[in-house]
Amino acid sequence: MSKSISIIGLGAMGTALAKTLIDAGDTATVWNRTSARADALVARGARRAATVAEAIAASDVLILCLTDYAAVETTLADVGTAIAGKTVVNLTNGRPHEVRAIAARLAGYGARYLDGGIMATPPMIGTPHAFVLYSGDRAAFGDAGEQLAAFGQSHYLGEDPVLAAVSDLALLSAMYGLFGGYLHATALAGSVGFTAKQFLPLVEPWLAAMMTALPDYAERIDSGDHSRDVMSNLSMQSVAITNIVAASRSLGIDPAFMEPIERLAKKRLAAGFGSDEASGQVRADDALQCAASKQQADGPRSKRRGPSACC
Ligand SMILES: NC(=O)c1ccc[n+]([C@@H]2O[C@H](COP(=O)([O-])OP(=O)(O)OC[C@H]3O[C@@H](n4cnc5c(N)ncnc54)[C@H](OP(=O)(O)O)[C@@H]3O)[C@@H](O)[C@H]2O)c1
Numbered sequence: 001m002s003k004s005i006s007i008i009g010l011g012a013m014g015t016a017l018a019k020t021l022i023d024a025g026d027t028a029t030v031w032n033r034t035s036a037r038a039d040a041l042v043a044r045g046a047r048r049a050a051t052v053a054e055a056i057a058a059s060d061v062l063i064l065c066l067t068d069y070a071a072v073e074t075t076l077a078d079v080g081t082a083i084a085g086k087t088v089v090n091l092t093n094g095r096p097h098e099v100r101a102i103a104a105r106l107a108g109y110g111a112r113y114l115d116g117g118i119m120a121t122p123p124m125i126g127t128p129h130a131f132v133l134y135s136g137d138r139a140a141f142g143d144a145g146e147q148l149a150a151f152g153q154s155h156y157l158g159e160d161p162v163l164a165a166v167s168d169l170a171l172l173s174a175m176y177g178l179f180g181g182y183l184h185a186t187a188l189a190g191s192v193g194f195t196a197k198q199f200l201p202l203v204e205p206w207l208a209a210m211m212t213a214l215p216d217y218a219e220r221i222d223s224g225d226h227s228r229d230v231m232s233n234l235s236m237q238s239v240a241i242t243n244i245v246a247a248s249r250s251l252g253i254d255p256a257f258m259e260p261i262e263r264l265a266k267k268r269l270a271a272g273f274g275s276d277e278a279s280g281q282v283r284a285d286d287a288l289q290c291a292a293s294k295q296q297a298d299g300p301r302s303k304r305r306g307p308s309a310c311c
Pocket of ligand 1: 011013014015033037070075091120121122
């Protein structure tokens, strides 16, 4: 059965979401600050809303997909109680305090709020490779779940609206670390004559092989024990890390991506953990951790073991 849904924000991602809903047979109402970006969707069957208020009035489920939460706040500045009873699904990338602020404001107007993180690029939307994280109002997720499933696999993480946003940032951190490492590796290989394409048959299987270390790292992080059955101790690894930074400099390659990795390794070495695995290098700083717990602002606390400096 055709269901009504409004999409606010028609950039690369919002357009992909809207296309997928239209193709799934939903009645899509679309709004974008720059109205011309809606033209192709209207030609495909979408209804154009002239104002945000019109987009809100048109559907019970509203999807927001904008650059950032400043844009979300601007776009929803005047909505007031017109949004009461609606389900707002905000798929904009943001920070925990931003999520809490908009969730509280919309709840105050009587809306149901779901935050989300899209783990896909626009062409992946609607394919089995896409997945989307959601958290917030459980009943709203239950009611809108069928429509949202058109985007890809849905993962509902829980009632706290920040769960999806922080998990999104966590997954993106893993991606940016991987891509940054790949770019640095490709520049190093390029300095001795490999094109990026020639280097792929080496780097792809290497990264795939290294991924198999993640379950062991996860166990060490959760237990806080980085010293059992050590295979690749940090002292040994820090030699390679420092060699990468020094060699990059001598080859005229900016070591900016690797320098923080060297700094973290040296800090951990100086703290006496040279014979541990490298899995203990990134931890919430005690002072930051304490401040975060006191503010109660940024979602679930770390399950890190051991004493805290001040809490
Ligand atoms: N593209 C991806 O690969 C990807 C992947 C996963 C998640 N996402 C997330 O999806 C969201 C949108 O990304 P995108 O790729 O669609 O970005 P985009 O192509 O740059 O589009 C940005 C959208 O935000 C709107 N916008 C920006 N500032 C605004 C304001 N002050 N008031 C009203 N509208 C405003 C733009 O409207 P105008 O057209 O008027 O400028 C446009 O609709 C982001 O949070 C991003 O993290 C994107």
